[in-house]
Amino acid sequence: MNSTEPIPVARDLFRWSEDGVDLVGSHCEDCGTYYFPKGLSCRNPDCTNKRVTDVLLGRTGRLYSYTVQSYRPPALFRSEPWQPYAIGLIDLPEHIRVMSMLSGFDLDNIEIGTQVELITESLYTDETGTRVHTYKYSPAAAEGKAQ
Amino acid sequence: MRPVYVLGVGAHPWGKFPDKSQLQLAIEALTAALVDAGVGWRDLQGLVAASSRFEGGMGWGLHANEVLQAVAETGAAAVNVGGGCAAGGIAVHTAATMVASGECDMIAALGAERMPKGFIPRPPGIPNDITDSDYLRWVAVGATNPAYWAMEAHRRVHEHGTTAETYAKASVLMHRNAVNNPNARYRAACTVDEVLKSPVVSSPLHLLEVCAVSDGAAAVILGTEEQAKRLGVPLVQVAGSAIATGRFGDPAVRIPTVSMNPRAGTQHTSEVGGAVSSALDAAGMEQSDVDFIEMADNTAWHVLSWPEQFGFLEPGQSDWMIEHDELGIEGKLPINPSGGFLSFGEATTAQGVLQVCELAWQLRGQATGRQVPNAQVGLSAVLGLGANGASVVLRAG
Numbered sequence: 329m330n331s332t333e334p335i336p337v338a339r340d341l342f343r344w345s346e347d348g349v350d351l352v353g354s355h356c357e358d359c360g361t362y363y364f365p366k367g368l369s370c371r372n373p374d375c376t377n378k379r380v381t382d383v384l385l386g387r388t389g390r391l392y393s394y395t396v397q398s399y400r401p402p403a404l405f406r407s408e409p410w411q412p413y414a415i416g417l418i419d420l421p422e423h424i425r426v427m428s429m430l431s432g433f434d435l436d437n438i439e440i441g442t443q444v445e446l447i448t449e450s451l452y453t454d455e456t457g458t459r460v461h462t463y464k465y466s467p468a469a470a471e472g473k474a475q
Numbered sequence: 476m477r478p479v480y481v482l483g484v485g486a487h488p489w490g491k492f493p494d495k496s497q498l499q500l501a502i503e504a505l506t507a508a509l510v511d512a513g514v515g516w517r518d519l520q521g522l523v524a525a526s527s528r529f530e531g532g533m534g535w536g537l538h539a540n541e542v543l544q545a546v547a548e549t550g551a552a553a554v555n556v557g558g559g560c561a562a563g564g565i566a567v568h569t570a571a572t573m574v575a576s577g578e579c580d581m582i583a584a585l586g587a588e589r590m591p592k593g594f595i596p597r598p599p600g601i602p603n604d605i606t607d608s609d610y611l612r613w614v615a616v617g618a619t620n621p622a623y624w625a626m627e628a629h630r631r632v633h634e635h636g637t638t639a640e641t642y643a644k645a646s647v648l649m650h651r652n653a654v655n656n657p658n659a660r661y662r663a664a665c666t667v668d669e670v671l672k673s674p675v676v677s678s679p680l681h682l683l684e685v686c687a688v689s690d691g692a693a694a695v696i697l698g699t700e701e702q703a704k705r706l707g708v709p710l711v712q713v714a715g716s717a718i719a720t721g722r723f724g725d726p727a728v729r730i731p732t733v734s735m736n737p738r739a740g741t742q743h744t745s746e747v748g749g750a751v752s753s754a755l756d757a758a759g760m761e762q763s764d765v766d767f768i769e770m771a772d773n774t775a776w777h778v779l780s781w782p783e784q785f786g787f788l789e790p791g792q793s794d795w796m797i798e799h800d801e802l803g804i805e806g807k808l809p810i811n812p813s814g815g816f817l818s819f820g821e822a823t824t825a826q827g828v829l830q831v832c833e834l835a836w837q838l839r840g841q842a843t844g845r846q847v848p849n850a851q852v853g854l855s856a857v858l859g860l861g862a863n864g865a866s867v868v869l870r871a872g
Contacts, residue, residue, distance in 0.1 A: 365605040395625035405617035
């Protein structure tokens with residue numbers, strides 16, 4: 329493995345491309361519902377055929393709510409060096425609300441409604457020297473804060 | 476279907492008991508309930524256990540068969556139910572249906588738990604990939620359970636203007652209710668100032684606004700009307716009970732998922748809301764018939780939000796109710812006269828059984844020091860990991 333290239337913290341979670349990054353989800357071809365992460369089936373009980381296909385989504389969204397975690401989570405979560413950080417819920421244009429770490433916010437001044445965009449950042453460097461990334465949302469560069 | 480009565484209730488006090496096995500806690504709680512009913516182990520035709528996720532014999536978690544084999548090998552029917560932290564409510568409901576159906580004349584429901592320390596971690600034995608959201612939420616987001624509830628709490632601030640003081644008052648109320656409850660772990664009253672000066676765990680929630688985890692056990696003996704009259708116990712009937720799972724479109728930030736598909740008009744925390752509605756329907760009652768509620772207050776946010784989500788109050792009304800002490804024991808809608816999860820600490824699968832014990836103590840007029848005046852109808856509501864909900868309605872007489 330080329331140790332200079334970062335890897336996602338979980339396979340099939342998000343995908344880098346030449347012009348950015350997208351979350352990997354599922355889209356129901358029958359009822360139109362989007363899911364993240366990708367799943368086995370559509371969950372809408374009114375949907376009969378439930379044909380889901382992989383889809384890329386989530387480049388932009390709007391902050392629905394948030395919290396700042398002051399205590400370090402159990403060991404399964406690796407983030408080095410650890411420090412308090414924000415987690416948010418992001419409403420995506422695809423009518424799905426996604427939970428994500430937040431980046432680039434002033435932890436004392438996070439505003440619900442902020443326009444955000446998808447990025448990835450390194451959580452830690454693994455034993456092979458590879459940087460392990462997760463997806464995060466940060467305030468949208470072009471539009472700034474929403475009304 | 477036959478009417479179902481509560482014959483006996485019992486609990487092992489909540490706390491940390493490193494020198495007692497989970498099985499020991501279970502046996503002590505069930506023995507207390509048997510003594511309360513005036514019956515013996517040999518009288519039980521069945522035992523329903525809320526299966527622990529954390530420990531128990533043969534690596535299965537605590538099971539009813541394990542308890543029977545340890546104390547009384549009577550050949551009684553053993554049923555083991557999952558459902559995360561709702562398992563206790565599901566166990567009581569299952570036991571009630573086994574009496575109502577005519578399968579058993581006397582049966583017990585049991586929950587007992589010894590909790591690991593700190594944030595509840597992911598259980599072992601599941602693949603490390605995106606098919607398990609309880610893996611993903613840790614590795615990709617690091618979202619603890621309080622973080623989920625905190626995001627709900629911040630949204631409520633945004634929508635209803637709930638203040639830090641109001642959240643703190645909800646915690647103060649729960650702790651005040653527990654002062655005279657011998658089964659509660661935290662029995663010291665606290666002030667708004669103390670709550671707000673406790674460390675922020677996950678903003679806006681402070682340490683004293685988030686429930687701890689505890690060891691504890693509770694048991695309920697259910698039976699027929701004939702059994703209740705024969706034993707001469709104070710008459711408390713299971714007016715209705717129900718279990719439910721979550722609905723598509725539910726806007727709740729559901730542990731351990733990392734996304735949701737909110738749809739307008741879908742009930743929040745629908746697994747519990749659905750159970751509450753069905754339990755009330757089974758009882759032939761409406762929300763206004765309920766005199767008090769024992770509900771899962773994992774945080775101060777739950778104390779405010781749940782009575783609104785389940786139709787007992789209007790959206791945003793809880794803040795006014797807290798400010799005017801109307802959710803207190805002497806108020807219009809007493810919430811958790813026991814002191815709730817905030818005063819007990821959550822012994823997960825035992826909690827839903829303990830709620831039903833408290834309903835019975837209140838309806839019998841035995842809740843010394845925390846008695847709701849003229850309590851005739853009480854309702855329990857509990858949520859379990861994986862979109863499980865349960866609700867039990869008890870009625871005096």
